Amino acid sequence: MRTRRPAIAAVYSTGEGGCCRSMTASTLLTPRQAAEKLGISYTVLKHWILAGRIRTVKTPGGHHRVPLDALAEFLPASAAHPGSGAHQRPEPVARHRP
Numbered sequence: 065m066r067t068r069r070p071a072i073a074a075v076y077s078t079g080e081g082g083c084c085r086s087m088t089a090s091t092l093l094t095p096r097q098a099a100e101k102l103g104i105s106y107t108v109l110k111h112w113i114l115a116g117r118i119r120t121v122k123t124p125g126g127h128h129r130v131p132l133d134a135l136a137e138f139l140p141a142s143a144a145h146p147g148s149g150a151h152q153r154p155e156p157v158a159r160h161r162p
Contacts, residue, residue, distance in 0.1 A: 091132050092121065098130035102138050 093101065098118075099109040109130075112118045119134040 092129035093132065093135075095120075095128055095130060098135060101135060 095109050095113065096106050099106045102109065109118070113120050113128050113130075118130065118138070120128040120130050122128060
């Protein structure tokens with residue numbers, strides 16, 4: 065049985081001029097987790113990462129992690145802020161019969 069490690073604060077390089085920032089593991093997603101949240105394939109997200117279209121940080125081992133706030137521009141406004149009414153039912157479409 066694997067035990068889950070607690071979220072540990074770590075310093076990751078943002079790749080922008082060597083600037084470092086402290087983030088907790090709970091604010092960073094793996095590329096697969098980020099792709100699932102965005103509703104796109106892992107392959108597409110990797111292309112975006114390599115093209116610089118989405119901001120990532122690299123772990124000391126060289127793996128990409130996607131900060132949650134980097135996903136906001138790719139999500140609808142209501143989905144970017146959980147608990148803000150994102151799960152409201154859309155208005156029904158009126159259907160006219162001839």
